[in-house]
Amino acid sequence: MNGFVVTVDGKSGSNEDGFYRAKVTEAEGEQGTSVRTESFVSNDGVLDVESVTTQYPGSAVVQRQVFVTNRSGRDVRITRSDPFHVTLAKADYTLDYFKSTNGLEFTPKSFPLRGTQVLQSTAGRSSKGRHPWFTLRDGQGGVLAAAVAWSGNWIFRFEPLQGQGYRITGGMNDWAFAKVLRPGETMESVPVLYAVVSEGGLDAISVEFGRWGKRFWYPENELSRSVPVAWNHWWPYEDNLINEDIFKANADKAAELGIEVCTLDAGWFGEPDPNCNDHLGWSETVDWVLKRGDWHKINTLRFPSGIAALSDYVHAKGMKFGIWCEIEALGVKADVNTTRPELPAKRDGSPLGYICLGNPEAQDWAFGVLERLIVEYKAEWLKLDFNLDPCAGCNRTDHGHGEGDGLYEHYKGYYELLKRLRAKYPEVYLENCSSGGLRIDLGLARHTHGAFLSDPDFTRHHLQLFWGATMMLHPSACFHFTWSQNVVHYASNVDKDPIKPDMARHKFDHIIRANMLNGFGVSYRLPELPDWAEARLGELIAFFKGTMRRFVGQADMHRLTDQTERWGGGDSWNAYLYVMEGAEEAMLCAFRLAGGEAERRIRLTGLDASATYAISWTDSGRVMEESGRALMEEGLLFEGLEEESSDVLLLRKKG
Structure with missing residues (x-):
């Protein structure tokens, strides 16, 4: 399973055809890993390819990556760089994967592998369309699982061989991608992680990935290790009903219930206008969605004391303060469009609605924004959202990237931003969110502490999500709300308010406990809960903190x-x-x-x-x-x- 496929100047080659192996080196890597590097040279002498296999001690999970170097005296154009290239001797397998879109994440699909199959995303977000993960089962308990550790476009191809067997390749999607390498330049492929178990089926492979993630892959800090209980205002108040007094009243009750983090979601940001936090269309001129990017602006009519004072109030209650920010997004009416015209991503001259982090200046700008939230607002939890599809991405050529690799460089830049943030503020919890769960992948799991699973959170949906997400993530790396109260009825969430006055206790427990399987959050109007529900929620939170979260944070699931x-x-x-x-x-x-x-x-x-x-x-x-x-x-x-x-x-x- 140590192969690769690359395409340069329209000509494809692999470790089996078009390249010869020059040398092999073995070395010890970080965390006791074993790193095998096979160096190949193309038959025409144009490319060097280092095919790197990293094996983790005590784990079945293996990482594959390739590094492609232009050794010629001219520019070359790379359009495909697959670090995963596997040939299977037989063809009798069941293919499992998950379809995904907003509110429909981790929808299971399973069928016998027949003919050519392609799993991919071209939306510019890893979990839009399908999740970047598959398994092949052999019917006797053996499983091959693989995941692309990348937050943009990805692909797996399953191609039948003549006679019998299959060829599987994968990595970053080659759709609309091209990177020009100048002489001496190197391109790093996205990583692919895979594992094989001979028995135990899907449960065994999920345990392998969860155990590996906890030990080798996820960042951790004191807050993430504690698996804290969090409250978020979003669903019962959204952006147009939240204000300083409501948030404080909920913080008071959260402290009484034993909640440990209070997060201010969208609604804090925008012009000081009474309609600014209603993005459903009261006034287009002040709609905060159109002003995303101007993160220095606060709706002071709703938050007259400012966000720092609200954070101080939460801290005085003995809790930590969290805040939402869609740091990549850029509204069409944001001042940043004119004050910093070098930052927006564009394709063929048209704005794409986000800041291109392939531009180092944009990375510096974004770091400054997030640092302000941490330092000035004393935020210990950042909910980082992204609510759009960048598709093929930016093709400006004044950002430090070329016409065909803007999305690739954006995600490399986003990862660097998160690494920089964690290096300077290692104790801040970073929550990964994207229209719910549309960027759940091992790329962002490498740089954030928890993945938000989906916008809808009714119990049966949550259990579907939890079962699917924990195929590649440990439960402690998943975060979701219990079945929330909502401002209005959403068809995707079944019920505006699941907490009924005459509700049996076992049904309430069923709702709350389902979310106690992973990172635990609630989104309720806490001061308005019925007395019995408030009392029981406090008991369940105490049980989670005293008993359950140790298992959720440490155990094999x-x-x-x-x-x-x-x-x-x-x-x-x-x-x-x-x-x-x-x-x-x-x-x-x-x-x-x-x-x-x-x-x-x-x-x-x-x-x-x-x-x-x-x-x-x-x-x-x-x-x-x-x-x-x-x-x-x-x-x-x-x-x-x-x-x-x-x-x-x-x-x-x-x-």
Whole structure:
């Protein structure tokens, strides 16, 4: 699996054809990795290609990347640089992947691999169309999984070979891409990560990627390691109803409930006009969406004391302060368009609606904006959003990039911006958001602490997202809200307010616990919660902080059921087992969904077969003992759970 494909000046070549191998070197890399570099030279002497394979100790995950150097005396044009090139000897596989668009992230697709297949994104955002991930299953528990660690356009091609077998290639999409290399210049490909397991199926491959991500890939700081409980104002107030007094009232209640972070989402920014924070069209001249980029402006009618004072208020309550910013976006009426005309991304002279971070000056500008939010507003959490499709990207030639590589350089610039930010302010939590979950990829997971999964958050949808996202991300690297209250009814979110006056406690627990599987956030009108809901939410938050989040933050997570689907398809039970290192203890979270059968026997995995475990049910108080072997071979029988209910079981090894 150490191949590559490159296309230069319209001619394609690979490690198998068009290049000869010059040398091989082995070295130890960072974090104890083993790095194998195979150096190739094109038969015509124009290109050097370093094909680099990084193996992580104790992990099945492997990284592939290539570095292409122009060794000729003329410019060359690179249009394809695939670091992933695999030939499979047989063709009897099942291909799994996830379709995605706003509110429909991680929609499962699965079928026998037949004929030529192409998975790709051309929207300029990694998860618009499909998520940058696939698995091939062999039917006996063996799985190959691969992911492009890139936030822009990507591709995987599956091409049948004559006779039998498949050729799979992938990396950054070659659609509308070209990079001119001058003599001596080098282009770095995007990374592709892959893993192979011989048994255990999809659960085994997801555990490999989650464990690898925690150990080698994600940035961590004190806040991210703690898996904090966060409140965000967005859904119940959006931008047009939030103001200083409402935010403070919610912060008061958040502190009482044990919430640890309060985030000011969109609505703080804009002209001091009463209609500025209603982007649905009250007044186009002051619509804040059209003014994105002028981040120094605050709607002082809504926030008369300023944002720094609001941050101080949150801190005085013992919580951390978060703030939203769509740092890449640029509204057509933003002053930045005229004061800094060198910053906007354009294609064929037309604005694309974002700042081109392929321009080093734009990186400096963006860093200054975010630094101000951190220093002046004392923000410990940045929610970084991006709500547009850049497609092929910028083709200006005065940004330091060429006509064909603007999007490539933009994302390299965005990664550099995030690296610079973390280097100077390492304790700030960076949340990755993009119209919900339209840039969930291992590229941004390398530079941010949590990926927001989707705008809709009703429970069945959330469980669909969680099952899918944790194929490549550890639960601690996922962030979402519980089923939120909304200002207006959204068809995508099923219900304007899921908290009913006569709601049974088990249904409320079902909603909240579903989001306690990962990074935990709520978006409620906290001062208006019914007394019973406020009390129970406080109890659940305390249980998450005291018991659950240690497992969410540290344990291997095993999926014990199939994926459910948001509109009622898929599995009608969901169960997830969090197993700590050494299998000394574990936490089992089980959900019976609407329409689920009254009883379900669930087999556990990842335990010590030779040990006996003490098991306790947190709701009923029931206790029992059982061997790890019996739990994995025979399972636990769940009965008596009503529809839309849940339970959390704690397991501890005895003796």
